[in-house]
Amino acid sequence: MQTTGLAKTIMLQGTASDVGKSLLTAALCRIFTEDGWRTAPFKSQNMSLNSYVTWDGKEIGRAQGMQADACGILATTDMNPILLKPTGEMRSQVIVHGKPLRDYEARAYREEVLPLAEPIVREALERLRLQSDAVVLEGAGSPVEINLKDRDIVNMRMASWADAPVLLVADIDRGGVFASIVGTMELLEPEERERVAGFVINKFRGDVSLLRPGLEWLEARTGKPVLGVVPYLPGLELEDEDSLSLDRSSHQAVQPTSEDTLDIAVIRLARLSNFTDLDPLQGESDLRLRYVDSPGKLGHPDAVILPGSKNTTADLAILRENGMAAALERYAAVGGRVVGICGGYEMMGRLLLDPDRTESDIPELPGLGWFPFDVIFSADKRTIRVSGQGQLPGMHHEESIDGYEIHTGIINMPAGVLQPFAIREQQLDGESEMPLSPEGASQPDGRLWGTFIHGIMHNDEFRRAWLNQLRLDRGWPPAQTGNRFNERRQDAFARLAGHVRAHVDLQAIYAIMGLTAHTGIRNVE
Known part of the structure; x- marks a missing residue:
């Protein structure tokens, strides 16, 4: 276990929104924790209507609360120092370290708040790194939103501030996975491309051997390794981030098993x-x-x-x-x-x-x-x-x-x-x-x-x-409690971690971070 200095870091960025960054971040948080490392999640700025109240009564993004739970630790506002909660078209409530600042139109937020945000997010991350062995950072949307990059605090600039290697995550389920990866890499600046350590292809369905020629082409084309092809994992029952995932989950409820x-x-x-x-x-x-x-x-x-x-x-x-x-x-x-x-x-x-x-x-x-x-x-x-x-x-x-x-x-x-x-x-x-x-x-x-x-x-x-x-x-007669939600949630974390362990190159990820993969797995409550 690391005892001195700042925690090692790794960052998950996506080719688009809703590619599965939050759950893959939770998976790595759980895996590193199971392997004996003091681990914490971090997302500098999150936009979500689904929030989480920390142990001290502060508000952060729901995903970071869930990721802290995966680590078996209490969530703090350092894990998500800036939260944006949309209140209408092009307008959001800005929450800084768990407390509302005020509502801002998108342009006013960009011009008035973002220039002041760098020390807020960097100081929060440093506090986490002083308390941890590993910090898993999550980006937002895509790192190549050209119109937003000059004041970015959540993707590549954050990775630079954190000295974090980046895993670029793409969703193959929506199609065009090779174009989305290559297009993202082409739009990155040279120093940003250098920071990308490899790719993770998420939500795969089918025979991975049929994908192999495409993976080999991608590695040759970009010079970066594919570090995992993660199959789609149904019925996970962990918190979703926003209404995009709600549209899916509303059609994926557990099917009733009885006539009543x-x-x-x-x-x-x-x-x-x-x-x-x-x-x-x-x-x-x-x-x-x-x-x-x-x-x-x-x-x-x-x-x-x-x-x-x-x-x-x-x-x-x-x-x-x-x-x-x-x-x-x-x-x-x-x-x-x-x-x-x-x-x-x-x-x-x-x-x-x-x-x-x-x-x-x-x-x-x-x-x-x-x-x-x-x-x-x-x-x-x-x-x-x-x-x-x-x-x-x-x-x-x-x-x-x-x-x-x-x-x-x-x-x-x-x-x-x-x-x-x-x-x-x-x-x-x-x-x-x-x-x-x-x-x-x-x-x-x-x-x-x-x-x-x-x-x-x-x-x-x-x-x-x-x-x-x-x-x-x-x-109808009463039914017994059949859904122990918190127990199922812990089972879901374990299932997610096991699934990702089986389909990503953890040894390579540990080496990229400069950590040693432990052989023993400890229980996480």
Whole structure:
């Protein structure tokens, strides 16, 4: 194990977005950790609506939180010092070290923030390297976006600052893999091409021997080795980064295995965020999870989920314009079950108020009216991890829950509204004890309920108790908890690492980094 100096580095860059950089970064993080190296992930700037709250209540990209979990370590903002969360066309909220700076138009961000970003990201990386043996860096998009290169902080300039050899990742599943690799190499500057240590071809399907002539041509053409051809790995169930992957995963849910199959509809909001809240439902064998973007597709499901939104007011306005809000009101009026999470919960109130235009240009909008609270948006964002108990009407007993909150909306809950959760903010020092406080809202029959708690469905016993209420509505017997989500997640990390071990040249990667491959594999919790 390395004991002095800065950690060794390696960086994964892609020929395009969504080629699998995040999962391959997670795989290397897990492999190096299994091999006994203190490993950490790093992405200087991430753009994603799917965020992760760190142990100290800060917000980073979901992928870096997942990669830290693969390493078996706590995530910190040093792993993703700059996060961009789109709020509209060409506009994003800029989050620096886990706290919102403000919203910027794309041009203003490029001209005002990027020139100041270099010391922020370099200092964050240096802190990680002082604490680690290996740091696996992830790039963003393509390193040859010519119009963006002069102020790049996330691809080749970051690799130079980190002294990181680069693995260029290409997705063969989308076609044109050789053109994408050669084209990328041609557009790199000579010193950038020199930094590329080799290629990884991802998401391969078929007989690799048929690909061999192309690989040999590619190596001869570029002078760089192909260090791995990684076959497509289905059913991995690890967090996806953005809605591009959501489009795929919504068609890849676990197929129900019994006739008594629940139908759960998720409203596909325009600015849907933290859709990983619903990942555990994808793994349940007695339900079908589908995403709905128009009233005609709603039908009469067993339950509807209103998920999180980066712009609650604007998304609710769209639901009113396209008729979905009216369809939901009709559905609820005849006894349908609706769950709201964060932004979806805010929509369930009486009125959305945004006097300072914090989220949108709409100062006031009626909510769905299912609860008698108003929501006021402010510039301050609440990001905190929570734990406690939850019990909806009809549940036999309280279930343990934990999760996190990310929201700017403030709710003043009127007296008499049933609040089904009792939560405690998680303390960092392990000494002080915060009192339990009520959270969420539920109608007396439990058919309509909402919560600010992201990750509520990650709590296995609570999730199953709620699903069994849906089964009871159908006259079906309760089912046992069949999806231990966190256990499945650890199995997925191990499966991913094993898969990549089998299909990339790890000895070459270790040599490129200047590390020694250990022979023993240790357990990672």
